[in-house]
Amino acid sequence: MWHQPKAVWAxxxxxxxxxxxxxxxxxxxxxxxxxxxxxxxQVSLLFTSYMAVMGVAMLITGVVSSRIGAKKTLLIGLVIIIAGAALAGSSSTVMGIVGWRALWGLGNALFVATALATIVSSARGSVAQAIILYEAALGLGIAVGPLVGGVLGGISWRGPFFGVSVLMAIALVVTALLLPATPPAAKATSILDPFRALRHRGLLGVAITALLYNFGFFTLLAFTPFPLDMGAHQIGLIFFGWGIALAYSSVFVAPRLQRRFGTVPTLLVNLTLLSALLAVMAIGTDSKSVLATCVVVAGVFLGINNTLVTETVMKAAPVERGVASAAYSFVRFGGGAIAPWLAGKLGEEVSVHLPFWVGAGAVLLGVGVLALTRPYLQHIDDPEDVEVGSVEAERREAMVITAADA
Incomplete structure (x- = not known):
């Protein structure tokens, strides 16, 4: 898994x-x-506008990348993120930041969906190994982000926005230099393809499960800083611990549980435990130590969920992986966009405990949806045909598997 072409690493x-x-x-x-x-x-709208635009824009990612190629799509996405983050940092009103975060969401849609499809199609080894590599990158980014955000946010709230712009400019240069030119697809993707993909009940069920899971995830991410009521450095350290737990479980814990118990059984238990954890946060909202501990522990469940759901999406329907990713992301982000705003509104006007209860209930409902979808996902754990380029590649793969088992 770790011996990949430079394009994958870029x-x-x-x-x-x-x-x-x-x-x-x-x-x-x-x-x-x-x-x-x-x-x-109002502040939670930073997540809502970002996710709503990203969800809808996912429908055009395949249309764009199939016509101009993956590399150009990635570069356009990065340029848009650079502009959106810099303009958000220059704004003086919350609604101005919300608007530029929407632009940021457009760029992220073009980048994220194309990046996943590029890694899966270009990486050596199985789809599962490629997704673990992608989730490792995701986990590392999520882990380091709050720490950097806490440091920059301690100077000014504008700092993290400008920090994203600078970091994305570095990513732009690396991608432009190391990723080879990618030609357009032999067959252009239609904007209707993601909707056609959702006719497959397995993919639709997983997408709806992820939508409901997002209510719990973004309640934790967007609302928890308010009852914690700490400084940027402290919040950054707590969510750094969350990100470390997420990264570790997504790369090391999820594959082991999957091999031993299967994908869907592991997801059902994992989501049930996440729902229970959110219920604990609802009961203990007035205790900062309870909230901080639960945030870090939640990273374990979120990492397992991210890896296994992403792999399930790639295999749930007999459609191109980019189309499957776009369809899933459209439902997940577009439908889940209301979650951050709803959490903030309920916390302001009803009770500070209620957002966590709603998150726990939504995740538990997701468990029910996944259980009903289970008959359409029986093939998820079937062995894959892995193309290996040489005897040396087979030897390296055996070494990786042996090391993982150890």
């Missing part, structure tokens, strides 16, 4: 920086609210 590196952008903003949610006289629900 995209993985860019993915690390792209996913830093998620956690980089988290430590400054409270400072933005305090300094711009905004409510939690």
């Amino acid at each position: 995209v993985a590196f860019a993915s690390v920086i792209a996913f830093m952008g998620i956690g980089l903003v988290d430590p400054i949610l409270k400072p933005i609210a305090d300094q711009l006289n905004a409510t939690p629900s």
